[in-house]
Amino acid sequence: MKDFSQYALDERANVMQRLKKVKGLNDKTLQMMSQLPMPVLTSIVNQLSPIAVSYTHLTLPTKA
Numbered sequence: 001m002k003d004f005s006q007y008a009l010d011e012r013a014n015v016m017q018r019l020k021k022v023k024g025l026n027d028k029t030l031q032m033m034s035q036l037p038m039p040v041l042t043s044i045v046n047q048l049s050p051i052a053v054s055y056t057h058l059t060l061p062t063k064a
Contacts, residue, residue, distance in 0.1 A: 008038075015041065 016034055019025060025033075033041060 012038070 012034070015038075016030065019030055019033060033044075036044075
C-alpha cells in the first residue's frame with residue numbers, strides 16, 4: 001500500500017506528463033509550474049480552461 005507522500009509524487013508526475021502535451025509550454029515553464037503547490041496549479045488550470053474552450057469553439061469550422 002502506498003503512503004500519502006508516494007501518492008502525491010505519483011499524482012504530480014501524472015499532472016506534469018499531461019502538461020507536457022499543452023502547446024506553448026516549454027521546459028522552463030514546466031519546471032516553474034512543477035514547483036507550484038497543487039492547489040495553485042489547479043486554480044490556474046480552472047481559470048484557463050474556459051479561455052481554451054472558447055478559443056477552440058471560435059477556431060473550429062462550423063458544419064453547414
